[in-house]
Amino acid sequence: MSTPGRGLHGRVLDTLGPAITAGEYPAGSVLRTDELAQRFEVSRSVMREAVRVLESMHLVESRRRVGVTVLPECEWNVYDPQVIRWRLAGSERPRQLRSLTVLRSAVEPVAAGLAARLATPEQCAELTECALGMVANSRGHQLEQYLFHDVAFHRVILTASGNEMFARLGGVVAEVLAGRTHHDVMFEDPDPAAVTLHVKVAEAVRARDAERAERLTREITVGALHELDILAP
Amino acid sequence: MSTPGRGLHGRVLDTLGPAITAGEYPAGSVLRTDELAQRFEVSRSVMREAVRVLESMHLVESRRRVGVTVLPECEWNVYDPQVIRWRLAGSERPRQLRSLTVLRSAVEPVAAGLAARLATPEQCAELTECALGMVANSRGHQLEQYLFHDVAFHRVILTASGNEMFARLGGVVAEVLAGRTHHDVMFEDPDPAAVTLHVKVAEAVRARDAERAERLTREITVGALHELDILAP
DNA sequence: GGGAGCAAAAAGTCAGACTTATATGTCACA
DNA sequence: TGTGACATATAAGTCTGACTTTTTGCTCCC
Numbered sequence: 174m175s176t177p178g179r180g181l182h183g184r185v186l187d188t189l190g191p192a193i194t195a196g197e198y199p200a201g202s203v204l205r206t207d208e209l210a211q212r213f214e215v216s217r218s219v220m221r222e223a224v225r226v227l228e229s230m231h232l233v234e235s236r237r238r239v240g241v242t243v244l245p246e247c248e249w250n251v252y253d254p255q256v257i258r259w260r261l262a263g264s265e266r267p268r269q270l271r272s273l274t275v276l277r278s279a280v281e282p283v284a285a286g287l288a289a290r291l292a293t294p295e296q297c298a299e300l301t302e303c304a305l306g307m308v309a310n311s312r313g314h315q316l317e318q319y320l321f322h323d324v325a326f327h328r329v330i331l332t333a334s335g336n337e338m339f340a341r342l343g344g345v346v347a348e349v350l351a352g353r354t355h356h357d358v359m360f361e362d363p364d365p366a367a368v369t370l371h372v373k374v375a376e377a378v379r380a381r382d383a384e385r386a387e388r389l390t391r392e393i394t395v396g397a398l399h400e401l402d403i404l405a406p
Numbered sequence: 407m408s409t410p411g412r413g414l415h416g417r418v419l420d421t422l423g424p425a426i427t428a429g430e431y432p433a434g435s436v437l438r439t440d441e442l443a444q445r446f447e448v449s450r451s452v453m454r455e456a457v458r459v460l461e462s463m464h465l466v467e468s469r470r471r472v473g474v475t476v477l478p479e480c481e482w483n484v485y486d487p488q489v490i491r492w493r494l495a496g497s498e499r500p501r502q503l504r505s506l507t508v509l510r511s512a513v514e515p516v517a518a519g520l521a522a523r524l525a526t527p528e529q530c531a532e533l534t535e536c537a538l539g540m541v542a543n544s545r546g547h548q549l550e551q552y553l554f555h556d557v558a559f560h561r562v563i564l565t566a567s568g569n570e571m572f573a574r575l576g577g578v579v580a581e582v583l584a585g586r587t588h589h590d591v592m593f594e595d596p597d598p599a600a601v602t603l604h605v606k607v608a609e610a611v612r613a614r615d616a617e618r619a620e621r622l623t624r625e626i627t628v629g630a631l632h633e634l635d636i637l638a639p
Numbered sequence: 640g641g642g643a644g645c646a647a648a649a650a651g652t653c654a655g656a657c658t659t660a661t662a663t664g665t666c667a668c669a
Numbered sequence: 670t671g672t673g674a675c676a677t678a679t680a681a682g683t684c685t686g687a688c689t690t691t692t693t694g695c696t697c698c699c
Contacts, residue, residue, distance in 0.1 A: 182458065239693080247570070640699105668673085
């Protein structure tokens with residue numbers, strides 16, 4: 174994913190990051206730079222760079238005479254894409270997936286409403302194209318092609334909202350959707366109702382009907398919540 | 407703010423981070439580690455650590471034989487609290503404030519709905535206390551005390567939602583609210599209607615009325631949007 | 640028992656030498 | 670004239686070792 178092995182410090186992070194985010198070192202654990210450098214067979218300078226990155230993610234804190242202390246989970250930069258990937262790859266995957274899905278359920282409807290006001294004609298066209306692609310691949314176990322258009326659809330919505338912070342969640346949504354298709358149970362074709370909702374959202378955006386776009390998107394995300402048994406009354 | 411001057415590399419970041427996020431180096435600009443090290447009068451190792459941190463924020467990309475390239479804004483980790491602080495402190499402040507307010511308007515209502523289902527009795531009590539504190543300080547230019555309770559109120563809501571990603575936005579909301587009180591025009595006492603809404607949200611959460619808590623919180627955030635002339639029809 | 644001061648431990652800093660990847664320019668050949 | 674292979678320069682990457690600084694926790698004396 175992204176850029177694997179961009180230098181030695183990156184290799185170290187590929188091991189240490191997942192280990193920490195998976196909770197292998199409980200909060201308060203103390204590591205020593207020299208020891209880590211030996212363990213990973215890299216120089217202290219490389220190890221220090223790795224620690225600096227972990228520190229910027231608020232996963233650890235480095236203090237003189239003490240060492241590198243693992244911080245409690247509530248301190249972590251849980252929006253850092255790298256942290257999200259590490260957690261999705263490890264034992265915390267289910268919880269991370271739930272957190273992200275709840276976040277989606279908050280953001281996407283509002284983004285759709287904004288998109289209905291702000292989307293360019295090109296974006297409207299793209300959206301319709303994605304929705305049609307979803308329809309075309311919604312039957313006959315063409316899950317990969319369906320996923321492709323689904324991801325593209327949500328990306329366009331988030332981008333067209335005109336809010337940079339919404340737009341940056343495109344990658345996250347892609348991970349969540351991909352996770353649902355690949356890891357979890359999804360042997361059957363996607364729910365026809367969901368497909369229809371996407372088409373309707375595209376229509377609403379094209380028609381500049383913000384309220385309708387928001388309401389329909391909320392229906393989509395509520396469905397996603399139910400799939401994970403969140404919001405069960 | 408937070409931890410200023412945690413080592414030489416931190417000092418470098420305090421200058422370089424704001425400069426980059428303020429757009430002083432357009433996307434594509436190339437910096438050289440050695441030159442930067444000279445400019446900031448630090449060793450190359452320190453400079454390298456600083457660059458690694460900027461790289462983990464996706465503000466820059468370091469490539470052999472090329473140098474340290476400034477990445478386009480769309481690549482930045484705009485959820486990184488440090489990046490947010492840098493942007494709030496610089497010329498991009500107004501835009502950053504808008505982005506964050508829109509994000510709030512999406513997240514907080516959903517968080518309030520979840521809080522109504524999940525808040526502990528202690529959290530309900532805290533919420534009521536905050537709301538009362540707001541009422542008590544809503545008149546007579548006691549803006550600082552009002553702000554204190556306002557921030558606490560929204561923090562409790564976000565925490566009580568049970569979603570770690572919502573909870574992590576507490577700091578962001580604090581910055582936005584503080585910004586409104588300090589920087590922007592807020593000479594007068596807060597809007598009485600807004601105060602009443604907070605009290606009602608606390609009531610709704612205590613009464614476990616998720617739908618009402620969500621709707622009332624949405625009214626609060628819509629107010630915040632209007633203050634910044636967003637969503638003008 | 641408590642405060643002053645000392646010593647050790649770990650991170651922080653620096654300088655210099657060396658390695659590696661790679662963009663770019665050169666030149667021969669088609 | 671265009672194109673491919675090759676050489677070269679450049680800037681990041683890595684390693685090592687010596688030194689500094691901060692901070693903890695212990696000891697010793699009052």
